[in-house]
Amino acid sequence: MFRRKKEAKDTVDTSKLIKIDLPIENLPASIKTPGLPPLTKEQEAFYEKVLHYFLQEENQLLPTTEKDCHNKEGPKEPLNDFEKAWLTKECLLRYCRATKWVFKDCIDRIVLSVAWRREFGISNFGEENGDKLTAADVEKENESGKQVVLGYEKDGRPILYLKPGRQNTKTSHTQVQHLVFMLERVIDFMPSGQDSLALLIDFKDHDDVPKVKENSRIPPIGTAKEVLHILQTHYPERLGRAMLTNIPWLGWTFLKILHPFIDPLTRSKIIFDKPFVDYVDKDELDVAYGGYLDFKYNHKVYWPPFLAMAEKKRCHYLTRFEKFGKSIGLSEIDLRGTDDELQYPVEVK
Numbered sequence: 001m002f003r004r005k006k007e008a009k010d011t012v013d014t015s016k017l018i019k020i021d022l023p024i025e026n027l028p029a030s031i032k033t034p035g036l037p038p039l040t041k042e043q044e045a046f047y048e049k050v051l052h053y054f055l056q057e058e059n060q061l062l063p064t065t066e067k068d069c070h071n072k073e074g075p076k077e078p079l080n081d082f083e084k085a086w087l088t089k090e091c092l093l094r095y096c097r098a099t100k101w102v103f104k105d106c107i108d109r110i111v112l113s114v115a116w117r118r119e120f121g122i123s124n125f126g127e128e129n130g131d132k133l134t135a136a137d138v139e140k141e142n143e144s145g146k147q148v149v150l151g152y153e154k155d156g157r158p159i160l161y162l163k164p165g166r167q168n169t170k171t172s173h174t175q176v177q178h179l180v181f182m183l184e185r186v187i188d189f190m191p192s193g194q195d196s197l198a199l200l201i202d203f204k205d206h207d208d209v210p211k212v213k214e215n216s217r218i219p220p221i222g223t224a225k226e227v228l229h230i231l232q233t234h235y236p237e238r239l240g241r242a243m244l245t246n247i248p249w250l251g252w253t254f255l256k257i258l259h260p261f262i263d264p265l266t267r268s269k270i271i272f273d274k275p276f277v278d279y280v281d282k283d284e285l286d287v288a289y290g291g292y293l294d295f296k297y298n299h300k301v302y303w304p305p306f307l308a309m310a311e312k313k314r315c316h317y318l319t320r321f322e323k324f325g326k327s328i329g330l331s332e333i334d335l336r337g338t339d340d341e342l343q344y345p346v347e348v349k
Contacts, residue, residue, distance in 0.1 A: 012287055017294040021301050023149050023189070024284065025309050031281070033156035033193030035333065036090070036344070046101050050092050051329045052348050053107060063115040069108075079328075082124045083114060085321045087328045088335065089344060090195045098236030113234045120177075122184055126314045133177055135307050141178035144168035144206075145297025149186050149306065151284035157198040157240045158189040159280065165205040165246075171223060179227060183235060188310040188317075192337035196240030200276065200289065204246040232266065241279060242270045245289065 027033070039047065053059055060079040068074030079087070092110070099105035117123040121132025141147075146166035151159050160182060169175065186197050231239070271279070276289045285291025317335045324330055324342055331344035 012282075012290060012292065016282070016292045017287060018283065018292050019294045020150075021295065021298055022305050023302070023309060024151050025189075027152050027156050027191040027194075028283070031152055031154065031156050031284075033191055035193045036331070037093075039093075043096070043101065046103070047089075047093060047096055048348050049103060050096060050106055050110075051089075051346075054087060054092070054110070054328050055348065062111055063118075065119040066112060066116050069112050069115050077118070079114070080124070081321075081326055082129055082318075083117075084326060084328050085125060085318060085330075085335070086117075086123075089329050089331045089346075091332075092329065094195070094237035109233070109236070116230075116234050120180065122180065125318060126311060128311055128314075129318075133181055135181070135303075138174065138178040138181045139303065141169055141174060142182075142303065143299045145299065145302075147178065147182045148295075148297060148302070149182070149189055150286065150295060151280065151291075151293060152191070153198045153241060153280045153284065155240065156191050156194040157196055158186050158191075159198045159200055159284070160186040161286070162199060162201045163206070164201070164203055176223065176226060176230070180230065183238075185306070185310045187238070188313045190332070190336065192333050194240075195332055196238055198240055198279075199242040200286075201242065201244045202246050202288070203244075203248055239266060239269055242266075243276050243279065243289075244270065244272055245276075247272070 057078075061076045062079065063069045063071075064075050064077055068076075087110070095106050095110050095113075099109050114123070124130040127134040144166040146163045146168065148161040148163075149158060150161060153159055183197075190197070276285060277291065280289075280291065282291045284293070286293050286295050313336075320335050320337075321330060324334060325346075327346045329346040330342075334342050334344055337343070
């Protein structure tokens, strides 16, 4: 169960502060990523079975909405190249692990996520490639800087800062769209060899954000459940670490209510009571949390370059996907990397 503990505070050497107003575009050379986790022989055989299933053309005709997944007569469309680029080796393995290596559950979950991504409007690797969910749809949500991609933690996970205290809009479905949009962008920033992200969630209130009636640092339970469903069902194994701070009394109550809906693996990744510098190098961490990054969000300065950086990374990924044969099962290490030759060829024994 969640427990409120005394927060650890770090003093910061102000002479080492780094003035910054843009995302850190690339992982610094000093941080190494873990690469692919080792598999047992049984897990490797299971993975190859899942890969073989989706390599069959007859299994690539998939539903277009979540509810159609339960209707055999519902509309279906073949996988497009962007969806095949999403179905990487790491992606398939994330679903294998999330479904505890049960074949039917794994296949059904992947099909469900493909259908959800189509319905939600994020199946085409960015609006430049036809995604229905665009930056313009959610830009107003981010004008206050309530979600920011900034820096990498010690295992190379890009960090998405969530600041509910900078809430600037009323509760709506657009807020859910905004979170999904930013999750897709932080995934764009993942370096070769890392396929999970870090969240830094700060509940501190901010007086410089105009108060909006019905806005709150604590989202309604219904919205929270919807977000949890999306994260646990359609972004399995994506959360590597979540660091929480400045949690108000109401927030602890909220977390306790939400506790039964959070899967045990996710709970184990949530950090409440340890200094963030234990997990993030100071050169990659906001000064507010003990780091050296002197960052203040300016929407007009941050937003356009942020979107441009993410698009550039998607272009790199897709260019390499085409170069290496546009196959399901290519590795994100190869797609995000720079080597001329494949490190992980697609092979089914």
